[in-house]
Amino acid sequence: MDFHYSAEDERFRQDARGWITANLPPGWGRDVHEPEDEHARYMGRLAWEKKLYHGGWAGLAWPREYGGQGATLVQQAILAEELARAGAPEGLNIIGRNLTAPTLMHHGTEAQRRRFLPKILSCEEVWCQGFSEPNAGSDLAALRTTAIRDGDHFVVNGQKTWTSFAQYAQWCFMLVRTDPAAPRHKGISFLLVDMRTPGITVRPLRQISGESEFNETFLDNVRVPAENLVGALNGGWAIAMTTLTYERGPEDALARQIRFSRDLDRLLDVARTQRRHGAPAIDDPVLRQKLAGAVIEVEIMRLNCLRSFSRLLQGKPLGPEASFQKLYWSHMAQRLYETALETLGATAPLAAGDPATPAGGLFQTGFLQSRAFTIYSGTSEIQRNIIAERVLGMPK
């Protein structure tokens, strides 16, 4: 066990820090923030992601042949820390990078990897995830969207829902039913669908945060080339499990930790300027306990990720342990934003847009967004089932 960084890693950190400072707008995080308008915000994130790519900071730990930098997971963690320190924006192509890419590295053909992976890194192609349907959420294997073979194409019909970023995505990986007669898990295939294909309609849905990140996606006789099938026909379930493992795993978590640690930092500032009982909020012993709890939990989230990385570096698979990361951070983040609102105290009811709200409404939005954390990527109840049954060996 050793948390010292090698000289090479320290150099990497300095380089990353220097590059980030030089490339974020001056005053970032203090006077300059992400735009309030949602579309502008996402376009800003995409632009930032492309900048990172052109700077050579994307796909650090990916193999070089797919556009990666051949760096280490440790360096990836260092970059995440430095991005957090600078309060840098998140990206828009998170699904492509964290889900599509590892899934294709495990299950894709060489041709599919060469076709798709470099454009994920360069963000020329943004991805979305077409798993959930109106009647298939936690019970994902109940999905009904069909794909029927027609010559060298599949013809897809059905509806996906809660499809995040579908309105910005060029591609979608989708679970479809290819054998309705087979047992539920054995008739599902994993398809890569070009979102520009005729027959696809995307309708944004408004979320409780007021934003419209997710969508309904309707599929009406959508023709998908057969070469876009990943893995074996009717072998999609096992591939989906790989995708979900990454969705719940440490790389995804570490990228999110950036945001929580940035928001926590901001919160500590706000706690000094907010007043309660005629004194700075930071002097309130009850609030101090909660803020300290938040500091501890956000730091443990980072360390949990590093601990998983060490497992991965030793070649041990993550498997169901990934659910432990997701369950930890989702509830942690919900507590963090509750504490943030408590810190705002009497001003908590002021929201983004009101000039008097501290931190520009960041924490109110974060609070609302955090309600989704325990729902997407598998609800907490599903994560607990997985941990209990597959890690602890408890009965179904």
Place this chain on the structure above:
Amino acid sequence: MNFDFSAEQIMVQDSVRSYLADAWSMARLRRLIEDDGDGFDAALWDGLAALGLPAILVPEALGGLGLGFVDLALVLEECGRALVPGPLVETMIATDAIVRFGTEAQRLALLPGIAAGRLRVVPAIVESGDAPLATPLAGGWSLSGHRMLVPWAAQADKLLVAVRFAADAAAGLVIVDPQQAGVSLRAETLFDPTARAFDVSFDRVVFGAAEVLGGGPSAAAVERIGDAGAVAAAAQMCGIAARMLDLAVAYACQRVQFGRPIGAFQAIKHRCADMLVQLESGRTAAYFATWALASAAPEAVRAVSMAKAYCGDASRFICNETIQIHGGVGFAWELDLHLYLRRAKTLEYSYGDATAHRERLLGAVLAGREAA
């Protein structure tokens, strides 16, 4: 950057675990409850000393293994898991302070004996009303006051007493022989009946610079022994919590009600999943803290307080829920659950509780931001 234990560290853990499985049992531990002698299990002490546990932190030149706190992490977890009674862990905590702060003479006098399993040294640092005060005398000091909850003081050869020095208002650790004139011990009645602790009074106990750890007052030594104790407590709580979770899962898989094992009910299995999340996150924090202590990292204060606070809360949750999952039998004296609960609860309030450590951590974080 590496968050793993080495093959050797895991081998040591395995050897401690298998030794304890063969040579130690809850039945043996229970003897301590009725024991009206000193409660000291000499055979267990000798066995663990033969495995080299007290030698881990002692430098090789002084007969030890020359290892650090990280090498202790998994050993401490095993000690917690098997409810190994003191004063082994207490001696390890004191050893760390002696290695780091002792003068050459003090190291020579104490460490070889500790490594060989001949000497037992325990910290006497718990805050109480009438803290020991050293007033200057010609050629030394006179010590009066008392310390409560001094673990296994009657079985210890030396105490490391946290003392205030009146003249310069400094703090320091003083090496005191519990048998020495002016020292008196009162056995305390404890929440954990398998532990022993004493209220130790000092009445004009005379000592010189040779008895002050490091030769003079050192607030750093007092802070360090508290930090080492806090991390040792956190690691032991992880061990106890891991054992409790094992017991909860095993019972839930075997106990049938309504025609099903109770572990098939989500109210039970989901709780077990939450227990695992907290256990593993606690381990993350405790392991990191052992590294921070071992390498005297700048973030050590934060790492120690993070581990003690988080593991305390996690251990509380896991122990309480394990009893709940056992139903009525969980409340029965004859089951061992309450022995784990009592030890864990004692550790929760030793070396600073979660509330105190959260406050300390936030203070350090805010001071760090100020400085930045």
